[in-house]
Amino acid sequence: MVIFSVYVVNKAGGLIYQYDNYVPRAEAEKTFSYPLDLVLKHHDEKVVVSFGQRDGIRGIKFIVLADPRQSGIDALLRKIYEIYSDFALKNPFYSLEMPIRCELFDQNLKGALEIAEKAGNFGAGS
Amino acid sequence: MTVHNLYIFDRNGSCLFYNEWNRKKQAGISKDEEFKLMYGMLFSIRSFVSKMSPLDMKEGFLSFQTSKYRLHYYETPSGLRFVMNTDLSVPNARDTLQHIYSNLYVEYIVKNPVCVLGQSLDSELFSSRLDSYIRSLPYYSPRAA
Numbered sequence: 001m002v003i004f005s006v007y008v009v010n011k012a013g014g015l016i017y018q019y020d021n022y023v024p025r026a027e028a029e030k031t032f033s034y035p036l037d038l039v040l041k042h043h044d045e046k047v048v049v050s051f052g053q054r055d056g057i058r059g060i061k062f063i064v065l066a067d068p069r070q071s072g073i074d075a076l077l078r079k080i081y082e083i084y085s086d087f088a089l090k091n092p093f094y095s096l097e098m099p100i101r102c103e104l105f106d107q108n109l110k111g112a113l114e115i116a117e118k119a120g121n122f123g124a125g126s
Numbered sequence: 127m128t129v130h131n132l133y134i135f136d137r138n139g140s141c142l143f144y145n146e147w148n149r150k151k152q153a154g155i156s157k158d159e160e161f162k163l164m165y166g167m168l169f170s171i172r173s174f175v176s177k178m179s180p181l182d183m184k185e186g187f188l189s190f191q192t193s194k195y196r197l198h199y200y201e202t203p204s205g206l207r208f209v210m211n212t213d214l215s216v217p218n219a220r221d222t223l224q225h226i227y228s229n230l231y232v233e234y235i236v237k238n239p240v241c242v243l244g245q246s247l248d249s250e251l252f253s254s255r256l257d258s259y260i261r262s263l264p265y266y267s268p269r270a271a
Contacts, residue, residue: 005180
């Protein structure tokens, strides 16, 4: 619950992946205090292939919406980038800038989110 | 630890006040363009933040940070917007901006019969008080890190 969503946006601005994790609250009244505002960070990636051939500039953006009390978001963003490069880029059936429909990407992403929530969460609301 | 600069915008988007203390790099565009860019960016970010929010928001957009600086934002109920750029060591400048509004702006501008609200602030007293207040902040130092 404390990591609300993950979005991946390609260079052209199109959304290529979305994962939402809000817990819809059945109770109508909110008597506890909730985060004042959300920490929204984005991570702009530029990758250059090292053996001299330029891969072009790929402006992929990763967006994570989380509780402000959640720590370790930078590490999480890097982890998401790693998962992206492992399961989307190395997948021969995936073409760049297209929506990401790889199961392993989903699974690993959810795993990384769970790890981050358990490790980094200090006293967020219920 | 330092404050880089401060902007004050009114609710129509015109920049009423700008001052810089410790700015290393200029934007490469004219000041007018920079003010319009800043205001437009804040308008878009606030709208984005309110649309993306998975919960109800109390305050809305507070600040953003890059690898080099943090921008703090404070808006009064009358639509006056205070924007301050500091380095990364300042986590929360909301109280500072609130103090600037209630103790400096209200005292020296609003209560000044000569100052017309909505025009750019050219009160000497306001500028000098603001300057000394910024310099007195615990996180201000003239030599930027």
